Amino acid sequence: MSAEIEARSGPPRGARTSSSLLNDPTFRSIAIQVSLILALVLFAWWLIDNTARNLAAANIASGFGFLWSRAGFDIAQTPIEYSSSETYGRAIFVGIVNTLIVAGAGIVFATIVGFIVGIGRLSQNFLIRLLSTVYVETFRNIPTLLVILFWYFGVLSVLDGPRGLEENAFGFYLTNRGLQTPLVLFDPLAWLTFAAFVIGVLAVVVLARQNKKRQLATGERRPILWPALGLIIGLPLITFLVTGIPATIDYPTPSRFNLQGGFQIRPEFIALFLALSIYTAAFIAEIVRAGILSVAKGQTEAASALGLRRGLTLRLVVVPQAFRVIIPPLTSQYLNLTKNSSLGLAIGYPELVAIGSTVLNQSGQSIEVVMIWMTVYLTISLTVSVFMNWFNAKMALVER
Amino acid sequence: MQEQVARFVATDEKPALPPPPGDHGFFGTVRKNLFATPIDSVLSIIAGIFIAWGVWNILEWAIFDAVFTGSDREACLVEGGGHGGACWAFINAKFGQFIYGVYPIAERWRVNLSFALLAILAAGILIPKVPYKAINAVLLFAVFPVVTLVLLTGGRFAFSGGELALVFLIAGALTVSGVAARPDVTSSRIEMRIAVWLLVAGAAAMLLSNVVSAGSVTFLDFRFSILTLVAFLASLAAVALAAYMAITVSAATEWFKLLTPVIAAILFVWVMTANFGLRPVPTNLWGGLMLTLVVALSGIAASLPLGILLALGRRSDMPAVKLICVVFIEFWRGVPLITVLFMANFMLPLFMPEGVSFNQLLRAVVGVALFAAAYMAEVIRGGLQAIPKGQYEGADAMALTYWQKMRLVILPQALKLVIPGIVNTFIGLFKDTSLVYIIGLADLLGTVRRGFNDPTWITPSTPATGLIFAAFVFWLFCFSMSRYSIFMERRLDTGHKR
Amino acid sequence: MSLATETDTAPAKRMEVSDEVAVQMIDVNKWYGEFHVLRDINLTVYKGERIVVCGPSGSGKSTMIRCINRLEEHQRGQIIVDGTELTGDLKKIDEVRREVGMVFQHFNLFPHLTILENCTLAPIWVRKMPKKKAEEIAMHYLTRVKIPDQAHKYPGQLSGGQQQRVAIARSLCMNPRIMLFDEPTSALDPEMIKEVLDVMVGLAEEGMTMLCVTHEMGFARSVANRVIFMDRGQIVEQNEPQAFFDNPQHERTKLFLSQILH
Amino acid sequence: MSLATETDTAPAKRMEVSDEVAVQMIDVNKWYGEFHVLRDINLTVYKGERIVVCGPSGSGKSTMIRCINRLEEHQRGQIIVDGTELTGDLKKIDEVRREVGMVFQHFNLFPHLTILENCTLAPIWVRKMPKKKAEEIAMHYLTRVKIPDQAHKYPGQLSGGQQQRVAIARSLCMNPRIMLFDEPTSALDPEMIKEVLDVMVGLAEEGMTMLCVTHEMGFARSVANRVIFMDRGQIVEQNEPQAFFDNPQHERTKLFLSQILH
Amino acid sequence: QTLDTVKERGTLRCGVNTGLPGFASQNDQGEWQGLDVDYCKAIAAAVFGDVSKVQYSPLSAVQRFPALQNNEIDVLARNTTWTMDRDTTLGLAFAGVNYYDGQGFMVKNDLGVTSALELSGATVCVQSGTTTELNLADYFATNNMDYNPVVIESQSDVNSAYDSGRCDVLTTDASGLAASRLEMANPDNHTILPEIISKEPLGPAVRQGDDQWFNVVKWTHYALLNAEELGVTQENVEDMLKSENPEIRRLLGQDKNYGEAIGLDQDWVVNIIKGVGNYGEIFERNIGVNTPLKIQRGQNALWTDGGLQYGMPIR
Ligand SMILES: Nc1ncnc2c1ncn2[C@@H]1O[C@H](COP(=O)(O)OP(=O)(O)OP(=O)(O)O)[C@@H](O)[C@H]1O
Numbered sequence A: 001m002s003a004e005i006e007a008r009s010g011p012p013r014g015a016r017t018s019s020s021l022l023n024d025p026t027f028r029s030i031a032i033q034v035s036l037i038l039a040l041v042l043f044a045w046w047l048i049d050n051t052a053r054n055l056a057a058a059n060i061a062s063g064f065g066f067l068w069s070r071a072g073f074d075i076a077q078t079p080i081e082y083s084s085s086e087t088y089g090r091a092i093f094v095g096i097v098n099t100l101i102v103a104g105a106g107i108v109f110a111t112i113v114g115f116i117v118g119i120g121r122l123s124q125n126f127l128i129r130l131l132s133t134v135y136v137e138t139f140r141n142i143p144t145l146l147v148i149l150f151w152y153f154g155v156l157s158v159l160d161g162p163r164g165l166e167e168n169a170f171g172f173y174l175t176n177r178g179l180q181t182p183l184v185l186f187d188p189l190a191w192l193t194f195a196a197f198v199i200g201v202l203a204v205v206v207l208a209r210q211n212k213k214r215q216l217a218t219g220e221r222r223p224i225l226w227p228a229l230g231l232i233i234g235l236p237l238i239t240f241l242v243t244g245i246p247a248t249i250d251y252p253t254p255s256r257f258n259l260q261g262g263f264q265i266r267p268e269f270i271a272l273f274l275a276l277s278i279y280t281a282a283f284i285a286e287i288v289r290a291g292i293l294s295v296a297k298g299q300t301e302a303a304s305a306l307g308l309r310r311g312l313t314l315r316l317v318v319v320p321q322a323f324r325v326i327i328p329p330l331t332s333q334y335l336n337l338t339k340n341s342s343l344g345l346a347i348g349y350p351e352l353v354a355i356g357s358t359v360l361n362q363s364g365q366s367i368e369v370v371m372i373w374m375t376v377y378l379t380i381s382l383t384v385s386v387f388m389n390w391f392n393a394k395m396a397l398v399e400r
Numbered sequence B: 001m002q003e004q005v006a007r008f009v010a011t012d013e014k015p016a017l018p019p020p021p022g023d024h025g026f027f028g029t030v031r032k033n034l035f036a037t038p039i040d041s042v043l044s045i046i047a048g049i050f051i052a053w054g055v056w057n058i059l060e061w062a063i064f065d066a067v068f069t070g071s072d073r074e075a076c077l078v079e080g081g082g083h084g085g086a087c088w089a090f091i092n093a094k095f096g097q098f099i100y101g102v103y104p105i106a107e108r109w110r111v112n113l114s115f116a117l118l119a120i121l122a123a124g125i126l127i128p129k130v131p132y133k134a135i136n137a138v139l140l141f142a143v144f145p146v147v148t149l150v151l152l153t154g155g156r157f158a159f160s161g162g163e164l165a166l167v168f169l170i171a172g173a174l175t176v177s178g179v180a181a182r183p184d185v186t187s188s189r190i191e192m193r194i195a196v197w198l199l200v201a202g203a204a205a206m207l208l209s210n211v212v213s214a215g216s217v218t219f220l221d222f223r224f225s226i227l228t229l230v231a232f233l234a235s236l237a238a239v240a241l242a243a244y245m246a247i248t249v250s251a252a253t254e255w256f257k258l259l260t261p262v263i264a265a266i267l268f269v270w271v272m273t274a275n276f277g278l279r280p281v282p283t284n285l286w287g288g289l290m291l292t293l294v295v296a297l298s299g300i301a302a303s304l305p306l307g308i309l310l311a312l313g314r315r316s317d318m319p320a321v322k323l324i325c326v327v328f329i330e331f332w333r334g335v336p337l338i339t340v341l342f343m344a345n346f347m348l349p350l351f352m353p354e355g356v357s358f359n360q361l362l363r364a365v366v367g368v369a370l371f372a373a374a375y376m377a378e379v380i381r382g383g384l385q386a387i388p389k390g391q392y393e394g395a396d397a398m399a400l401t402y403w404q405k406m407r408l409v410i411l412p413q414a415l416k417l418v419i420p421g422i423v424n425t426f427i428g429l430f431k432d433t434s435l436v437y438i439i440g441l442a443d444l445l446g447t448v449r450r451g452f453n454d455p456t457w458i459t460p461s462t463p464a465t466g467l468i469f470a471a472f473v474f475w476l477f478c479f480s481m482s483r484y485s486i487f488m489e490r491r492l493d494t495g496h497k498r
Numbered sequence C, D: 001m002s003l004a005t006e007t008d009t010a011p012a013k014r015m016e017v018s019d020e021v022a023v024q025m026i027d028v029n030k031w032y033g034e035f036h037v038l039r040d041i042n043l044t045v046y047k048g049e050r051i052v053v054c055g056p057s058g059s060g061k062s063t064m065i066r067c068i069n070r071l072e073e074h075q076r077g078q079i080i081v082d083g084t085e086l087t088g089d090l091k092k093i094d095e096v097r098r099e100v101g102m103v104f105q106h107f108n109l110f111p112h113l114t115i116l117e118n119c120t121l122a123p124i125w126v127r128k129m130p131k132k133k134a135e136e137i138a139m140h141y142l143t144r145v146k147i148p149d150q151a152h153k154y155p156g157q158l159s160g161g162q163q164q165r166v167a168i169a170r171s172l173c174m175n176p177r178i179m180l181f182d183e184p185t186s187a188l189d190p191e192m193i194k195e196v197l198d199v200m201v202g203l204a205e206e207g208m209t210m211l212c213v214t215h216e217m218g219f220a221r222s223v224a225n226r227v228i229f230m231d232r233g234q235i236v237e238q239n240e241p242q243a244f245f246d247n248p249q250h251e252r253t254k255l256f257l258s259q260i261l262h
Numbered sequence E: 001q002t003l004d005t006v007k008e009r010g011t012l013r014c015g016v017n018t019g020l021p022g023f024a025s026q027n028d029q030g031e032w033q034g035l036d037v038d039y040c041k042a043i044a045a046a047v048f049g050d051v052s053k054v055q056y057s058p059l060s061a062v063q064r065f066p067a068l069q070n071n072e073i074d075v076l077a078r079n080t081t082w083t084m085d086r087d088t089t090l091g092l093a094f095a096g097v098n099y100y101d102g103q104g105f106m107v108k109n110d111l112g113v114t115s116a117l118e119l120s121g122a123t124v125c126v127q128s129g130t131t132t133e134l135n136l137a138d139y140f141a142t143n144n145m146d147y148n149p150v151v152i153e154s155q156s157d158v159n160s161a162y163d164s165g166r167c168d169v170l171t172t173d174a175s176g177l178a179a180s181r182l183e184m185a186n187p188d189n190h191t192i193l194p195e196i197i198s199k200e201p202l203g204p205a206v207r208q209g210d211d212q213w214f215n216v217v218k219w220t221h222y223a224l225l226n227a228e229e230l231g232v233t234q235e236n237v238e239d240m241l242k243s244e245n246p247e248i249r250r251l252l253g254q255d256k257n258y259g260e261a262i263g264l265d266q267d268w269v270v271n272i273i274k275g276v277g278n279y280g281e282i283f284e285r286n287i288g289v290n291t292p293l294k295i296q297r298g299q300n301a302l303w304t305d306g307g308l309q310y311g312m313p314i315r
């Protein structure tokens, strides 16, 4: 008993014996897994076999060769070069870009609205709370598609048409053809203005860093809001004026059918964008609220007890902790929004699924098109999940 | 100086007084809630004006300017173009379609009957005070679907021999395992062994029959292939053996209980095939709210068990099982429902062997259910993860098997824990049913859209009216579900605290 | 500590211990990953013995007794419980678990079942007992731990001490031959410790084979046949309680005892 | 309770108490909604005093000391801390909070910051100290509570006792004149209670003005100048510890003491 | 084999438009009617002698081909254009042309447009996944004109988008335009432009590789045409049975059992005509000048009247 037994590193490896093979958990588990995989393989084989047979029987061509044949149809919104003589592949790519555009815009707007409403739900003010609650409970409980249709058929398409419009000085027109705004066309000299803007931003970054350094060294802080604004807005503005206003504005003007010129945002995009962001914002609001509530009351109390003011408490204690809670569900809402953009199909916004279904119809390649859809969406989802896992690992609170 | 305070003994009990006015009562509340700070006051005023404006506009649209009666668009057109208030006359005229789709008017009582049955049974389950929960659950989850199916379609389903054999194989397996689980029957008894082998043989024959097609026999009015007939007979024999065992060892009430699966199977086949004189109504006539409910409820019913299996699989320590479940779940969660429905519509039929065709509605349900199951699985996994390790150990120490442990100890707790998540998934699924129009089903939203495209009702205000009506119906269902879940959560929560 | 004085007057030790072996551990070794948590454990428990295991936190006490009903798997050596060797064989594990009751520090009652259901669950599903009979037995044991009137409440409605007594009753319902206790009182408020120890003393007096991890030295002194002291995964010292407490041999034991009895 | 015997030999009471007033509460009343939680509290704390507050659960102890740094707002009466009266005036509240440190039952460390960052946060942002200096001070106090080596870990990586010591160090970094403790040891395991109490005793010996809600009667006996007993929102009795424990006057005090000391 | 399956099932499953007045639409009682619907009925009459044994599947443009490929329907009678692509890569077999159509444009009167060539810069509503969409792109490209497409998935949404002013122009098959105009809030405000920019032969289609079933559908079509040519109508078909005209006798199966050769009864044509009348009757009943659509026979007149409809001889 007296001798200390040495710690040996690592358990022994090797098989143990067992009375009956069936009662050996290792054997059992392997048997189950092997038979499951076998069943799956058989099932897949059966599906593929059926499909091949069905395709052959129906005389349907298969393969991805169709992607290189001429599409022959036009697309309403083409952020990248496209015409009806381009290929199916290109058309689908236009769809992907359109999906990303509406998703990106929607995410930004939904986040802004969601945070405002979410904080509103925690407001001390009864009316603000009421408004936020009504907003959340309304939009959480109706289908996205309905919201999209409502904007499109219920609101935008009952606006007036583009003809017989009164001209207005600003050049902004909201008609049933969408939103038409003036477009700024830059002259060659304009690059100086952009350069000034970039320089301004860089200067602000430097300024902020120095300020922080000084604070660490001396404890003093200086407000940098005004100098920052001056650098970011003032500098480009001055350059712009000095270089002689190197831009012209193209105002939309009524023509025979539509407003001509300017920048046009189509009602399909507006409806989809508004619906997606308003709908998703309701969910984001709940996430934000839960995130803030998840920070224990003791944390704010401790901060107060240390003499931190409310603003500082929020900035240094509550927000950093709430963000860890908020970010993961927030990303999944972003993914949902991206996936929901596929409902653009219903109102003719040319995103991936809408264009895909046209291609599917024109070419009859249903399996291939469905596969393309799935691949694109899965790629987006998986990329985001990988990022999220990395983020979570980085942000995880260290526990013992 | 210290001496004064150092020693002190209270002589009298101070009474509890009411709080001072000012931060209490009506004015106190108003001040605290609306005008605590100057910024607050400004916000309150802005919000108040906004609310008043919003409420006034809504009232104006929905009531003051609205049209309540009329038989066509003329009633809702506003002179000089513009758009007026709501066109409730349109809702009124199309109400039947919104609820039943184009289900034959003379047969709508069947839908109503199903609705009523559902309402009664669901109320029985959902209201905590109502007794007989177990029977009610059986009625709702086992009997009601079959009855509704027959009611709504008209019944007279044609079972192939293979399907019949499958039903009886399952019933046989349940019976045999039920009998074998009895303490007075050891599974090593020779009869039991034969019964088990019969079932295995039956299952093998079933599998084979998918690959080999051999002959065709008519037996009991059903068309069998030789292999499916073998399977059918084998399962019957197994049931007979099990029944014999049960009768020899236990009292009459007991063996009646043991034979329930078989009796249920016979009843099921009878109800599905019998002619009750109901006019057949093919599913493409279904529509409106009824279709929405059919898709949502069957999706929900199918996704829950599937989700549980997937969640258990994902937490399994067998890497292959886990991997398969992870891939399955992440796949469905990664793609939009629309593409799933497209897939169900275009690809599912291609997957099936020649001659097998799936009803369009069934395809939608399959798509929706698989999709929802993946989300359900993640919710349930969250619940499983929240169960403390001690619960697993407690069950292990009591020598419960894996499935007993899950069924009796872990799942009841985990599911209770994630009721809000499950209900949220249900709500999501209910809302998502509106996408089935993509594959040509006219659910509530679809019928409303068809309604406002109808030339007799085209006015600038009909689309908004129709959509708001649909939104209200969806909202009503979803909102009550979420409220109910909050109510249940509170109830279950307090029930366990002392 | 009040317990020690009370029960000292009626020591359970008087009962005879048979020489049939209940549990035998031979050169048992276990690793968690690379961490060697049990090192060459050798222990024979005879039927009717009451053994108390003590030692500093992290010394492997819990791990050792959890190996006995295979809640943890040992990697080397043999563990023979009631004549059955514990290997990977699932049948044997089930057999052993049916014969061995276990009480945990945190009770591990099933919160969704009533007290009665907690107690009848295993008899019904594992022993395949009719429900009626299982309930009778459960009520018998619940009476014995003095809470028959709580049978239809839920665990969450009971105090910690009551819950632990239910946990003991639940184990007893399976009619085990051996009972394992893993710090049954350390999650309890001081007032409740006594009521649980009382039940355990009662069990000991009836001759149940018991292996108990605890720091209640009063209990050890009055009830145990043998006290085992573990440190760093080894059994460092074992002896009869009297000798163990009054005259510890090993340095570590002395240190430990000095910390715990002040 | 082992503490009592140890520290009794070096009682902190010997230190003199000045007659400058640190905290003065005059007829303080507070309601939670309709519930009258503090009733006419009158209390004067002198600089250097160590006051222990005890009483049954729900008697308003926490509420009372939380009023002192305005974590709760009182509705009637006056509270004057270090010469500043607490009213709605935010400036004054800030002033008071800077002078008053508080330690909570559940530590309330900021989990997303390291120990060092926890300690330097307030000095940097509230006292506008340069970071270097703040860190020096923090290390000084961390050394004093005997965990300088954990400075770069996160709170989640420390044991409860260590966390509570960090919480004390964090308060000390603001160089407060008064320290409030709200049951600082009641969320801790017994072994850890001692390490925290030791730190508090040290503080007391240095003459810090302390108001401490605790049930550690050993600590009260050895360190406090005065023990205050509260019940139902009132101060029922206060006295020097010796007299308070040995010769309680009020019925309720007697009952309470009999329950807590057995 | 399709014929056997259909016979065994007892009903014909026919894919039709979800709602295109004149071709396939439901009346207030939920009964289907229209030119395409009458073709379904005709086939049912040929197979069962009973026009009511049809189960209609309303299909959107997107769904129609998969539905046929996947055996959900036996025949697709859904104003579908016969193109080579569809005949080959999609695995369809078109059994004939029951309506010769061409794509046209409809505009609002107040635009003052009289020719499609004036449409440069207009916004055009079109249904996605149709040949229409392709023709539109080609037409504007060849004429060097711009346009803004608004592409929506269902025709009724396309119509309502056009009607609500989202687009200036609606394009689809000329027959469809006539039908769509009826769906406008105010049909008189819209004009169909004279240009026809494509050939759109519409006809019933079946799956490839089932010649027997293909023949049933094909010869049902020709029987309808021959009946019109020979003056056999729903009303006089009973009397015509006694006709001496050898062509009529052959048509009505009096001399030889042509039905047997394609797996049908001897009096299959009699059943068809009794059920739905001849081609001309179907046309006039559903889309002719006396219907709201007011479509002239035009190209769809019999060859004898200068049209394109030509029934292959039954002999
Ligand atoms: N699942 C596990 N994985 C890795 N290490 C573990 C695990 N469980 C326990 N350990 C480690 O094994 C050692 C022994 O643990 P065990 O619980 O047996 O100690 P103990 O003597 O019961 O201590 P205590 O008195 O704290 O309960 C400890 O150092 C512990 O950290």
Ligand SMILES: Nc1ncnc2c1ncn2[C@@H]1O[C@H](COP(=O)(O)OP(=O)(O)OP(=O)(O)O)[C@@H](O)[C@H]1O
Residues within 6 Å of the ligand: D032, D033, D035, D037, D055, D056, D057, D058, D059, D060, D061, D062, D063, D064
């Ligand atoms: N925020 C609050 N709202 C309403 N009532 C409260 C609130 N905080 C405390 N109370 C009530 O006020 C009474 C006094 O609470 P307090 O926390 O001061 O008691 P305590 O003496 O510290 O008790 P304990 O020993 O349990 O900490 C209790 O009855 C409590 O329920």
Ligand SMILES: [Mg+2]
Residues within 6 Å of the ligand: C061, C062, C063, C182, C183
């Ligand atoms: Mg332990």
Ligand SMILES: [Mg+2]
Residues within 6 Å of the ligand: D061, D062, D063, D182, D183
């Ligand atoms: Mg307290």
